[in-house]
Amino acid sequence: MKKWLAAILMITVLIIAGCSNDSGGVSTDNSTIQKVLKEKKLVIGMSPGYFPFDMKDPNGNFVGYDVDTANxxxxxxxVKVEYKQFTFDGLIPALQTGEVDMIFAGMTIRGDRALAVSxxxxxxQTGQAVMVPGSDTKSKTWQDLDVKGNKIAVGIGTTGALLAKDVFKNAQILDFEEFPSAAAAMAQGEADAVVYDEPAIAVWKLRNEDAVTQLEGLISTENLGIAIKKNDFETIQWVNSFLSSYLGSPTELASHAKWFESSDWLDEVVDE
Structure with missing residues (x-):
């Protein structure tokens, strides 16, 4: 990252900290940003398996668009960045108990989650897509799959899981720990389709070519956000300042091009 960007963001931290100590300012007693600066370490919670956001390479290192952003x-x-791995539904509890400082996991911003975190x-921005086996030449839309006897695989606790359980009235919904497990179940004939975020399904299609098909259109569109401890306004303000400078910068554009516009990295990651 350019030195000037780092300098601006550090100045922002100092300004926020100064204002927070004034009468009527925001309390820093529970500020994650102050804790991170004091300990010189930022602990990130992730759930590898969400391509191309959160993955691991053969050496066990965390890689992906979210990792670039967190770094x-x-x-x-x-500060130093440390990563801790959880199942997706274990991320928010880990944040609430202080085991991690922030969550970078392609997490959709939703009202129910906003009751637990900020x-x-x-x-x-992404959306929920549907993937079917390549041998399925009849299904054109997700509605075609909503028949009794069909099984729809989802990642437990994900937006896709909640959405599938809401819109599919006849098909059975099967919960799996992560997206790769759901996709593997479909490949083994245990499910007729998978509902998950569009970027991950697009990458899975690249990796498996004709073995899978992504149906046209999206079931929904949604925004992804970095989760922070509930009502930690100082940290939220700083992260927003960071994002306004980072998104669209040469560093972010290079990361986006690597993970979303190329498939060269596919052989450098492993399934979780």
Whole structure:
């Protein structure tokens, strides 16, 4: 990241901290940003398996668009970034108990989640898509799959899971720990389709070519956000300032091009 961007963001931290100590300002007693600066470490919760946002390479290192974004955020703060892995439905409890400082996991901003955590401004827009086996030449839309006897695989706790359980009235919904497990179940004939975020399904299609088909259109559109401890306004304000400078910057554009406009990295990651 450019030195000037890091300097601007550090100045923002100092300004916020100064204002917070004034009478009537925001309390920093429970500020994540102050804790991170004091400990010189930012702990990120992730759930690898969400391509191309959160993945691991063969050496066990976290890689992906979210990792690039988190690393840039850590660099702006001048702190070390540490990653901890959880199942997706274990991420919010980990944030609430202080086991992690923030969640970077392609998490959709939703009202129910906002009752438990706070979100910074959206950093990516996506939507829920449907994937079927390549041998399925009859299904054209998700409605074609909503018949008794069909099984729809989803990742437990994800937006796709909640949406599928809402819109599919006749098909059976099967919960799996993560997207790769749901996709593998479909490949083995245990499910007729998978509902998940469009970028991950698009990448799975690249990796498996004619073995799978992505149906046209999206069931929904949604914004992804970085989850922060509930009502931690100082940290939310700083992360929003970071995002306004980072998104669209040369660093972010290079990351986006690598993970979303190329498939060269596909052989450098492993399924979780």
């Amino acid at each position: 840039a955020l850590g660099e702006a703060l001048g 979100f910074a401004n959206p950093y990516f």
